[in-house]
Structures are given as structure tokens and as C-alpha cells.
Amino acid sequence: MISDPARFQAAVECFDTANREDPHVRVFQGQSFPQQLLYGQRMTHWLQEIEPDAAETLQLAARSQHLCRWMIPRSEYPMDRAGYFRWRTRLYLFHADKAGSILAKAGYDEATIARVQDLLRKKNLKSDAQMQTLEDVACLVFLENDFADLARQHDAAKMADIIRKMWRKMSPRGQRAALEVPMAGADRALLRRALVTLPSADQAADDSSV
Numbered sequence: 001m002i003s004d005p006a007r008f009q010a011a012v013e014c015f016d017t018a019n020r021e022d023p024h025v026r027v028f029q030g031q032s033f034p035q036q037l038l039y040g041q042r043m044t045h046w047l048q049e050i051e052p053d054a055a056e057t058l059q060l061a062a063r064s065q066h067l068c069r070w071m072i073p074r075s076e077y078p079m080d081r082a083g084y085f086r087w088r089t090r091l092y093l094f095h096a097d098k099a100g101s102i103l104a105k106a107g108y109d110e111a112t113i114a115r116v117q118d119l120l121r122k123k124n125l126k127s128d129a130q131m132q133t134l135e136d137v138a139c140l141v142f143l144e145n146d147f148a149d150l151a152r153q154h155d156a157a158k159m160a161d162i163i164r165k166m167w168r169k170m171s172p173r174g175q176r177a178a179l180e181v182p183m184a185g186a187d188r189a190l191l192r193r194a195l196v197t198l199p200s201a202d203q204a205a206d207d208s209s210v
Contacts, residue, residue: 061119136174163194
């Protein structure tokens, strides 16, 4: 339920306006889009797919998940595991701060802003249902739009590790939705092989449904 549709739409438009400045471009259906603008739209799409009645705070967090991400490039940090986690942590804080400023200008109250910022900072994953939904949505966007490209960059063993880590972050609902994401045959086979090695408790369905 959106408390004030005009205010909500104004905030979404501000998020999108900011993300239109992204110098990185993605091509979708023959058209070029700023990368983070397209990402935000895809997050909204998948949130609507798995939770059509999502709370307003969750909808705002989904749209601003990668808000202005290009401003903090990965290259600013060492290209190792520790550097990656430092970069990711800084991004969580950065996205939360940017979104908070936009929401304040749109007229949202402090409690709503704080809740959106908590979601963007990834607090209480697994114990917070909205945070878990946001994580599921991000994984679904990845599977639909980035999995195939990543699979061409890494060998099967590396991809299997990526898949297993992603799968364990998802809820059973998210896992079920992941099994329905359209994929090329080779990519689906790669997903199937990785899931076969997981304990049965970690799988959303038996292997025949993947």
C-alpha cells in the first residue's frame, strides 16, 4: 500500500533521474540504457513478480538498490576478496545515504527513510523478511540478466561455487522463482549441475524441476 502515490512516484523519478547519469550502458531489446537505470527497473519488475503487495519501503529500496553505483568503482579497492568486501560495504552505506537524501527531499518522514536505509545497508539478512525479499530479487535479476555473461568468463567449477553461494542466500520462495527464470539450455544445465551437489535441504525442488 502506497501512502502517498504522488510522493512515491516523485521519489522513484528522482532515483531514475540520478541513475540516468550512469556512463555505463547496457543494451536491452536493441536499445541502449544507462546500466543502473535498467537495473533499478529490473529490481522493481522482479519485486512485483514475487511480492505484488510489497511494502512501500521495500519498493523504494528495490528501486534504489544500486543508486549511482558507478561513482564508487571497484577499481578503487584491491582486486582480492578483502578488497571486494570493503568495496561492497562502502557501497551499502553510499546507496543508503544517497537514497535517504532523495527521500527526504520528496517529503518522507525519518522513520520511513531509516527503514529504507536499513534495507539498503543489508541489515539482518535471514531474520528480516523484507531484507530477504530484497536479496531474492537481486539474485533473480542476476540470474535473468548477468548469469550468462558471467558463465562465459569463468570455468564450470567457479560458476558452481557462485551458484551455490547465491542459492544459500535465497529463501525457498526465491529459489522457486529462480527455477522459472528463462535461461539458455547450457546455462540451465550449469545451474542444474551446481544444485545437484547441494544438500537436499538447500534445494527448493528436486533436480528434475531445474
